Amino acid sequence: MTKKQQNKITPKISAADLKKLAITQSEYNQIVELLGRTPSPLELGIFGSLWSEHCGYKHSKPLLKIFKNNHPRVLTNESEENAGAVDIGNNLAIVMKIESHNHPSAIEPTEGAATAIGGIIRDIFSMGARPIALLNSLRFGNPDNPKNRYLMNGVISGISNYGNCIGIPNIGGELFFSKTYDKNPIVNAMCVGIVTKQDMTKSTAGTPGNLIILAGSTTGRDGIHGASGLASQNMDGDDTLRPAVQVGNPFMEKKLIESCLEAIQSGKIIGMQDLGAAGLTSATVDLVSKDNIGFKIDLSRVFLREESMTPYEIMLSESQERMIMVINPTDLIEITGIFEKWDVDISVIGETIPQPNAVIYDKKEKLLDLPINTLTSTPTYQFPTRKPKWLTKNQEYKLKNIPINSKSPAKTLLSLLASPNISSKKHVYQQYDHQVLTNTVIGPGSDAAILRIKNTKTGLAFSTDGNSKYCYLNPFHGGAIAVAEACRNLSTIGATPIAITDCLNFGNPEDPDIYYQLKKCISGISTASNKLNVPVISGNVSLYNANEEDNIFPTPIIGALGILDNINNRVTNGFKNNNSIVILIGDSKISQISSSLAGSEYLDKFYGKIMGNPQINLDKELAVQTVCRSAIQRGIIESAHDCSDGGLLVCLAESCIIGNTGFRNTIQIPKRWDFGLFGEQQSRIVVSINKKDITEFEKICNDFQVNWCTIGTTGGDSLTISSLMDIPVSQLAEAWKTHP
Amino acid sequence: MNFGIVVYPGTWSDSDCLIAVSDQMGQNASYVWHKNRNFNNIDCLILPGGFSYGDYLRPGAIARFSNIADKIIEFGNLGNPIIGICNGFQILCELDLLPGTLLKNDVMEFRCQWTNLKIVNHNQFFARSEFQKSSLQIPISHGSGRYYADKKTINELEKNQQIIFKYCSSMGEVNSKSNPNGSINNIAGIVNSTGNILGMMPHPERCCDSILGGEDGKYIFSSIIKSIDPSKLLKTSTYH
Known part of the structure; x- marks a missing residue:
C-alpha cells in the first residue's frame, strides 16, 4: 500500500x-x-x-501466571492449545475446558447460550478428542423478576436445543440465583473429550508451504466485535449490540465434529484451530504464532454468507461452526474426500510462509502485511488493588448477634428446601439429553456425574462448583473453597480429583475493589489447586460483568475431573438401608459457633444478609476427602453426600429424599440450632455406614487424623431431630421438588 | 444375525445401537451410510435416534428425501424387520411406512427421563410372548415424541393390535399422569399392519447394560434375534 x-x-x-x-x-x-x-x-x-481482554487477557494474564502447569499428568502448556489435556492412563487423555458466554447471553439468551456450547465443543474436538460430555454453570438474578426469568428460560432452551441436537450428553451443572446477577447472567459451559494420546492434535502450522484450509459454515456478518465490543467492556444494557451475538447451527457443528475427527484419524492434519472470538483473525494468528512462521491468505477464497462483505468484516466475523486446519499440499485430495463425504464445504484460503508475517490479500490486492509479533504483543496491565473498606466491615459483622429464626426449625428446613438455590434442578436437567453415548452411569442431580470408559474398569467423574457469596465475603478463601467443593463432590462419590478447569467471572477490573477480588480469588484457587493436587489445565476469564447498579459478586467457577480406578466402587448421595449409622466426617460435634453462618443460604434467605468471613483449612479438607475416598474404596460406605449450601440439615434431608429413607438423630443438638443445623462451615461430608464397619472406619479416620462423630441412624419414613421436628420424607420431597 | 444401522448426517444413536447389538447381544452389526444404496446380507435395519439433516422443517422430513429412502421402503415391503427408534420412528412416519406423526411434546420442552412401558400387544419380531414380559423400563430423550393420528387411524391401530408399547406408571397403569409427552392413548410404539416395522420413541439401546440403570432394552433385541435366527441368541442374554 x-x-x-x-x-x-x-x-x-x-x-x-x-x-x-x-x-x-x-x-x-x-x-x-x-x-x-x-x-x-x-x-x-x-x-x-x-488485544481485547477476551483474546489477549490483557488484564488477567499477569495474575494467571501463578497457576503452575508442570504437573506430570498435564499434557498441554498453559494457553498454547485450544483446551487443556491430562493423562488418565491406558494411553488415554482427557481434554477439557470451561468457557463463559455471559455477555452474549445477556443480550440474546437462547443464541448466546447455544453458541457457548458450540464454541466450547470446537475447542475440544479441534484437539482431536471425541467430545463425551457437557456441563454448565448458570447464575441468574431473582427468578421473580420477569427479565431474569426470560433470560433463564432462554439460556436453558439454548443449551437444550444445541446440546441435544449434536448428541453429546449434558451430565451435570449448577443453577444459582442472586440479585447480583440481575440482567447479567453467568453462562459457563464446559466440554470434555477423550483421545488416545498419540492422536492429540495441536494448534500449530508446522512449516512454510503448508496449506491453510477453512472448513464448515460460510462467513457472515454475525458476531463482529463480539470479542472486543461485547466481551471486553461494560455493556450498559445496550440492546443495539444484538447483532454482535452469533447464531448457532448445531447440525453443521455435528457434521464438523465427525468430518474433523475423521480427518484427524487419517493422520494428515498438521494443526487445527477453531474460529472463536475474533474469528479468522485470532485463529490464523494463533496457528502460526508458536512456530515463528507466517501466513498468507486470500479473502476472496472465503465462502461468504452475504454479498459485498468488506475485508474488515470477513476477518472479524464470528460466524459459528468454522474450523481451520493445516495440511501438506500432497494430502489435499484425501482431506477433500473426507469433507465431501460429510457434505462440509472446505476452501484452501492460503498457505504458511517463512516470513513471520500475517499477509492478507483480496485476490491480487495486498491488504495487510504485519509482523505476527506486533499483533501478539498485547499490552498487559496490573491495576492497583485495595482491600475494600466494606469488606472488612462485612467480615467483622457480629454473627452471634443474629437472633434465632422466629420460624420453627421444621418450617425453616422446608422453606430452605423449597428455595430456588437448594431445590431439585430436575426441571432443568430433564430438558438435556444426559444419556446419549451410553456412558452415563450417574447423571445430573448428584454431587458429581460419572461416565464409564467402555471396555475398561475406569470411571470418570465430573462436577462444577463455585459459591460467589463466599468469594464476595472473602475472595481468597472463596476461591479456595470453590476448588475444594468441586473436588469434594468428586470424593463423595468415590473419585480421586486429578485436574480442574476454571472460569473467572468478575466485574470491571479497572475498579480497584474488583481487581482485589480477582487477584485474591486467583490466589485462593492456585493455593487450593496445589494443596489438593489438582492442576489448573485450562480456563477462561470474563470481566466487566455488571448491571447498571453494581458489579457482580466475584464468581469463579471450577470444573473438576476425577478418576475411579474401579467404577464399581462408587456410592450415591441417598441413604440406602435402614438402621445404618450416619456419620459426620470433619467434625467431632455439631457446631455451636456463630461464624458457621458466614455467607450461608440461611442468613441470606431469612435475614437478607450476606455477612461474615467464610474460611477453609486446606490441610483438613485434603484429609477429610482422603478419608471419604479410602472408606469408599474399602467398600464400607453406603452413601455419602457433600455438606454444603444450606448446611447439615439440608444435606441430611437430601440424603433422605434421594434414598427415600428416614433419619433420626442420636447426637445432641445445640441450643442455637441455627448455627448447628444451617451453618455452612467447610470440609464436612455426611456418610452412612453399616454398624459392623464402624471400627474399620474409625481406624481410617485415625490414620488421617480426621475428626468425626455419629449423628444418627437411618430408617423409618421421616426425618426426626430430637423434639425439634418429625417431618415425613414425602413432605420433604414435595418441598424440594418445588419449581422456582 | 446381521443388523444394519442407518446413519444420516445428524444421527447420534448410531454408535449406541452398534454397541448394544454387538457387545451386549453378540450379533454382527454394521453402519449403512445414507449415500449407500447397497446393503446386502442385512437381516434387520435399525433407524437410530438423532437429528437427521438437523431435523429442520420437521423431524424426519428431510430424511424422507434421502438417497437411501426407497431402499428402506423396499426392504420393509419385503417383510424384513425394521426398527425405528426416536428419530427413526419419526422418519418411518415421514416415509409412510407407519401411520401418524410425532408432534412437539405437550410440555413444549425436551424430555430425557426413564419411562415405564406396558406391552399392550405381543409381536413376533419385536415383543415376543415367550419372554414373559408385561412391562419394560426404557428411557426417552426427545422434543417431538407426541404420537398423533386421526381418530379412525387410532381405532384401527387399537383394533388390529398394532400398538405395542404404551407409557404407563410403575404400577402398570396407563393414564395421563404416566404420559410424558401427550401422545394419544399413551402410545410409545407401534407396528405397521404386517407387523415387521416397529417405531418407538424410547431408546432400548440405552438400557442393555446394568451399569446404565437397566437391561430391558435386551427384550426387544432378543425378540428380533429369536424371530430371525434363534440359534444366535446368546445364552448369557437375560431373555433367553
Whole structure:
C-alpha cells in the first residue's frame, strides 16, 4: 500500500471508534508507534480484537501466571492449545475446558447460550478428542423478576436445543440465583473429550508451504466485535449490540465434529484451530504464532454468507461452526474426500510462509502485511488493588448477634428446601439429553456425574462448583473453597480429583475493589489447586460483568475431573438401608459457633444478609476427602453426600429424599440450632455406614487424623431431630421438588 | 444375525445401537451410510435416534428425501424387520411406512427421563410372548415424541393390535399422569399392519447394560434375534 492510499483510508480516530474496539487511546498510540504510522481500519480492527481482554487477557494474564502447569499428568502448556489435556492412563487423555458466554447471553439468551456450547465443543474436538460430555454453570438474578426469568428460560432452551441436537450428553451443572446477577447472567459451559494420546492434535502450522484450509459454515456478518465490543467492556444494557451475538447451527457443528475427527484419524492434519472470538483473525494468528512462521491468505477464497462483505468484516466475523486446519499440499485430495463425504464445504484460503508475517490479500490486492509479533504483543496491565473498606466491615459483622429464626426449625428446613438455590434442578436437567453415548452411569442431580470408559474398569467423574457469596465475603478463601467443593463432590462419590478447569467471572477490573477480588480469588484457587493436587489445565476469564447498579459478586467457577480406578466402587448421595449409622466426617460435634453462618443460604434467605468471613483449612479438607475416598474404596460406605449450601440439615434431608429413607438423630443438638443445623462451615461430608464397619472406619479416620462423630441412624419414613421436628420424607420431597 | 444401522448426517444413536447389538447381544452389526444404496446380507435395519439433516422443517422430513429412502421402503415391503427408534420412528412416519406423526411434546420442552412401558400387544419380531414380559423400563430423550393420528387411524391401530408399547406408571397403569409427552392413548410404539416395522420413541439401546440403570432394552433385541435366527441368541442374554 502506498503512503498516499494509507492517508486516504485512515480516518482520524474518534473516541467512539476506540470504544467499539475496546481500545484505549494509549493502546492506539502504542499501535501507531509499533507501525511507525497510523493503522488502516483493517489493521486497527485486527489489533483491537487481538488485544481485547477476551483474546489477549490483557488484564488477567499477569495474575494467571501463578497457576503452575508442570504437573506430570498435564499434557498441554498453559494457553498454547485450544483446551487443556491430562493423562488418565491406558494411553488415554482427557481434554477439557470451561468457557463463559455471559455477555452474549445477556443480550440474546437462547443464541448466546447455544453458541457457548458450540464454541466450547470446537475447542475440544479441534484437539482431536471425541467430545463425551457437557456441563454448565448458570447464575441468574431473582427468578421473580420477569427479565431474569426470560433470560433463564432462554439460556436453558439454548443449551437444550444445541446440546441435544449434536448428541453429546449434558451430565451435570449448577443453577444459582442472586440479585447480583440481575440482567447479567453467568453462562459457563464446559466440554470434555477423550483421545488416545498419540492422536492429540495441536494448534500449530508446522512449516512454510503448508496449506491453510477453512472448513464448515460460510462467513457472515454475525458476531463482529463480539470479542472486543461485547466481551471486553461494560455493556450498559445496550440492546443495539444484538447483532454482535452469533447464531448457532448445531447440525453443521455435528457434521464438523465427525468430518474433523475423521480427518484427524487419517493422520494428515498438521494443526487445527477453531474460529472463536475474533474469528479468522485470532485463529490464523494463533496457528502460526508458536512456530515463528507466517501466513498468507486470500479473502476472496472465503465462502461468504452475504454479498459485498468488506475485508474488515470477513476477518472479524464470528460466524459459528468454522474450523481451520493445516495440511501438506500432497494430502489435499484425501482431506477433500473426507469433507465431501460429510457434505462440509472446505476452501484452501492460503498457505504458511517463512516470513513471520500475517499477509492478507483480496485476490491480487495486498491488504495487510504485519509482523505476527506486533499483533501478539498485547499490552498487559496490573491495576492497583485495595482491600475494600466494606469488606472488612462485612467480615467483622457480629454473627452471634443474629437472633434465632422466629420460624420453627421444621418450617425453616422446608422453606430452605423449597428455595430456588437448594431445590431439585430436575426441571432443568430433564430438558438435556444426559444419556446419549451410553456412558452415563450417574447423571445430573448428584454431587458429581460419572461416565464409564467402555471396555475398561475406569470411571470418570465430573462436577462444577463455585459459591460467589463466599468469594464476595472473602475472595481468597472463596476461591479456595470453590476448588475444594468441586473436588469434594468428586470424593463423595468415590473419585480421586486429578485436574480442574476454571472460569473467572468478575466485574470491571479497572475498579480497584474488583481487581482485589480477582487477584485474591486467583490466589485462593492456585493455593487450593496445589494443596489438593489438582492442576489448573485450562480456563477462561470474563470481566466487566455488571448491571447498571453494581458489579457482580466475584464468581469463579471450577470444573473438576476425577478418576475411579474401579467404577464399581462408587456410592450415591441417598441413604440406602435402614438402621445404618450416619456419620459426620470433619467434625467431632455439631457446631455451636456463630461464624458457621458466614455467607450461608440461611442468613441470606431469612435475614437478607450476606455477612461474615467464610474460611477453609486446606490441610483438613485434603484429609477429610482422603478419608471419604479410602472408606469408599474399602467398600464400607453406603452413601455419602457433600455438606454444603444450606448446611447439615439440608444435606441430611437430601440424603433422605434421594434414598427415600428416614433419619433420626442420636447426637445432641445445640441450643442455637441455627448455627448447628444451617451453618455452612467447610470440609464436612455426611456418610452412612453399616454398624459392623464402624471400627474399620474409625481406624481410617485415625490414620488421617480426621475428626468425626455419629449423628444418627437411618430408617423409618421421616426425618426426626430430637423434639425439634418429625417431618415425613414425602413432605420433604414435595418441598424440594418445588419449581422456582 | 446381521443388523444394519442407518446413519444420516445428524444421527447420534448410531454408535449406541452398534454397541448394544454387538457387545451386549453378540450379533454382527454394521453402519449403512445414507449415500449407500447397497446393503446386502442385512437381516434387520435399525433407524437410530438423532437429528437427521438437523431435523429442520420437521423431524424426519428431510430424511424422507434421502438417497437411501426407497431402499428402506423396499426392504420393509419385503417383510424384513425394521426398527425405528426416536428419530427413526419419526422418519418411518415421514416415509409412510407407519401411520401418524410425532408432534412437539405437550410440555413444549425436551424430555430425557426413564419411562415405564406396558406391552399392550405381543409381536413376533419385536415383543415376543415367550419372554414373559408385561412391562419394560426404557428411557426417552426427545422434543417431538407426541404420537398423533386421526381418530379412525387410532381405532384401527387399537383394533388390529398394532400398538405395542404404551407409557404407563410403575404400577402398570396407563393414564395421563404416566404420559410424558401427550401422545394419544399413551402410545410409545407401534407396528405397521404386517407387523415387521416397529417405531418407538424410547431408546432400548440405552438400557442393555446394568451399569446404565437397566437391561430391558435386551427384550426387544432378543425378540428380533429369536424371530430371525434363534440359534444366535446368546445364552448369557437375560431373555433367553
